[in-house]
Each structure stands twice: as C-alpha cells, then as structure tokens.
Amino acid sequence: MSVDLIYKKYGITKEEVMEWAKKTFPKLILNETILTQLYLKHVKGIDISPSLTLLKAKTKKIIELEENVRSVIEVVVGPKIREVTYNACPICNKKVTDGECPEHGAVEPKIAIWQEYIVGDDTGEIVVTIPPSVSEQYNDLECKVVRIDGILQENGKFMARSVAIISEEVLSMTEEHVKERMEKKRIVEQLKNVLKQFPNISYSSLLQWKIERGIEYDLDELLKEAGYRVEGEKIVPIEGEEEKEEEKGEEGEIPQDVIDRVRTLLSLFRKCALEDFKEWMRQSQIRYPLEKVLKASGAKIVREGEKEYVTI
Ligand SMILES: [Zn+2]
Numbered sequence: 001m002s003v004d005l006i007y008k009k010y011g012i013t014k015e016e017v018m019e020w021a022k023k024t025f026p027k028l029i030l031n032e033t034i035l036t037q038l039y040l041k042h043v044k045g046i047d048i049s050p051s052l053t054l055l056k057a058k059t060k061k062i063i064e065l066e067e068n069v070r071s072v073i074e075v076v077v078g079p080k081i082r083e084v085t086y087n088a089c090p091i092c093n094k095k096v097t098d099g100e101c102p103e104h105g106a107v108e109p110k111i112a113i114w115q116e117y118i119v120g121d122d123t124g125e126i127v128v129t130i131p132p133s134v135s136e137q138y139n140d141l142e143c144k145v146v147r148i149d150g151i152l153q154e155n156g157k158f159m160a161r162s163v164a165i166i167s168e169e170v171l172s173m174t175e176e177h178v179k180e181r182m183e184k185k186r187i188v189e190q191l192k193n194v195l196k197q198f199p200n201i202s203y204s205s206l207l208q209w210k211i212e213r214g215i216e217y218d219l220d221e222l223l224k225e226a227g228y229r230v231e232g233e234k235i236v237p238i239e240g241e242e243e244k245e246e247e248k249g250e251e252g253e254i255p256q257d258v259i260d261r262v263r264t265l266l267s268l269f270r271k272c273a274l275e276d277f278k279e280w281m282r283q284s285q286i287r288y289p290l291e292k293v294l295k296a297s298g299a300k301i302v303r304e305g306e307k308e309y310v311t312i
Contacts, residue, residue, distance in 0.1 A: 003032050005055065005166070006048065010040060051164035054147045063123035065152040068264050072149045073158070074166065075119035077141040078182035081127065081189050088112035091306050093132060093275035114279070116157070117141060118182045118189070119148070125178070125185045127157045129283070131276045134160050144168055151265070155283045159276070187215055188225045195228060195235060202233045254288055254296035261286070262297040266312045274301060274308040 007013060014032070020043060021028065021035045028035055033052065040046045057072040065071055087109035088094065089101035096109040112132035119128050128148060130141070145167040150160040194209060195201065203219075210219050220230060227238050265280060266272060272280070278290065286293060294300060299312045 003036055006036055006040075006052070009165070010044065010046065010048075012036075012039070012044070051162070054149055054162060054164035055166075057147070057149065059147065061123040062119075062121050062126050065126070065158070067152050067154055068261065070149070070151050070161075072147055073119075073121065074145070074147050075121050075128075076178065077128075077144050077146055078118040078120060078125070078179070079186050080115060080117050080140075080142055081186055082114070082116035084114040086112055088132065088275075092308055093273075112275070113139065115139075115141075116189075118185045119146075119158075120178045120182050120185075122178065125182050126152075127185070127189060129153075129157050129159045129279070130163070131160065131273070131279060133273050133276065134163055138163060138165070141165075153280065153283055154261075155285075157283065159280060159283070161276075184217060184222075184225075187217060188222055191222055192226045195226065201235065203230055203235060204233065206235065254293055258286055258288065258293065259297045262293060262299060263312065266297070266299055266310065271302075271309045271311045274310055277310040 003014075007017075017032075017036050017039045018029070020039055024042075025035060025038060028038075033056075037048060037052055040048050054072060059074045060071045062073060062075070065073070087096045088111070089096050089104055089107050090110045091104050091107065092101065093112055094101055094103060096107060099106055099109065101107045101109075113130075113135040114132060115130040115135055117128050117130070118125055120126075128150070130138070141163070144165050147164045147166055148158065148160050149162045150158050152158050191206075194206070206223075207219055210217075210222075215222075223230060223235065224238075228235050229238055230236075261284065265277075281290070281293065294310065297312070299310055302309050302311055
C-alpha cells in the first residue's frame, strides 16, 4: 500500500524499479520498499526517507495525543490560520536585517516560513505548527490528507517534525461535521488573536466583532474554548499562567521542571534543529536565556554542515 502511493506520487513504476534493482542491488530484490527508496535517491535524486518512515509508522488519533510524547497523526488539513515569513540567515536561521545576521555578518538571506493550520481526524482537531525546515518542502498543505510526525506541546499545538502527503484529496471529501468543527476551531484561534492584541477589549465590542463577521456560534462558548471567561464587561483568562511565567522573568536559576521538559524533548528528538528548539521554548513560554537553559539541562549546540542543532 505505502509503496504503491510512492510509485503514484513520483510517477514511477514497479517494473522500472525492479529492472534497475536487478542490476544494481540484486541482493535486496525482495525488499521493495528499500529498493524504491534507493531508486528515487540514486536515479531521480529525490530523498524520501522521512516520508517513507512516516508512511510505515503507527498512527495515533488526535484524542489520544499526550503532551511531550512524540507521535504520528493522520489528518485532513483545514485552513491555514497563520503564516510568518522572514529573511533568515542560511546558517543559523536568525532574522537578517539589511543583509546582516547578528551572528554571521553579511549573508545571502533565505526565506523562512512558519505556518499554522487547523487539522482534524474523526476524534478531534488541533492546531499544527509547521517550522521553516518543513515549510521548505511544503508551502501549502490545505485540503490534503497528511501524516505528521511531531510532538504535542504544552500550549496545545502540535509541532511538526516531518510531514508526508497521503493524498491530495480535497476537503469536500471529508465528513461535514469534521469540516464544521474545524471552522469552529479556526474562529476560536481568531478570537485568541484578538484577545492577545486587545487584552482590555469589552464583552460588547467582542460581540460586535462576532456579529460583523457573521459568526453564528455562541460567544460565551467560543470564549470558554479560547480559555477565557466573562466577568460583566471584562474578559478574563481562565488561568493566570502566562502572567505567572512573566513574573519569573529571565533571571535566576533554571527551575527543575524546565530542565525536565528540555530533557524530555531532547530524549524524544535526540537532535533538534536550533530554530525549532527556540520556537518550542517560545511556545512553551520558557523565557530564560537559551544558553542558561542549555547549560542547566546538559545540552549543547552542534553544527552539521550549515545547520545548527541542539542535542544532549
Ligand atoms: Zn547567522
């Protein structure tokens, strides 16, 4: 099944792979999967090892996902809800201003893209974050059926590590209720952004925001899903966690729970691209300096070719 998908996707046939394999790798003739992979790499110059691993992986349902546990999900991709593009240094992925990287000086910048999508299966829906390393491969995943290898973070978003497209099937093929729930999730995400931008917005202004956009869902229900409650005209976060983290600031010892989280992440990923690690820190609201966090966790930055990784 998975190999047939690869034939179809890359427009090759079993016959041509086998023909080539007989001459080149006769000992592997029974292993169609590995031969296909080798054929694509050597003859067509396409490296599909991550997608192949993904196509063979055991998948989990969204409802079964656990925080900080690496998992593979098979989902339909709904609307893109966020895209951030910036000029990045090709060596360290830091933002390049006027052709200068703060660390590497004058460089020829590349475009780095962070994307977020709502994805869903028959058990639920979730926001998926696509880091630049994956965006380089796919810049539009809407409406596709994909497998995503990643990790559920504490902010409730699923951080992708690699993605494989299972089918280009359009969203209209999926069940009506999945589409509807995705739409709701998309509105909740919009609402969160509004509240982040305008933390003091009143209930009646929000109501107006909702009506102007023709949103039919109940506002209180949407607010609850976004993690807020209503106090008269005021909108209050249900948990004050964010503020608590802020108070800690960037000074002082790195708490044990932060060290534990870093170690868990790195034991799962073994090697994590520096840019992805920084985003994970940001999204996990770890605001201590990178160097201190790495030192306290016994982790270090290694360079391989042009890329930097965090590892233990
Ligand atoms: Zn740089």
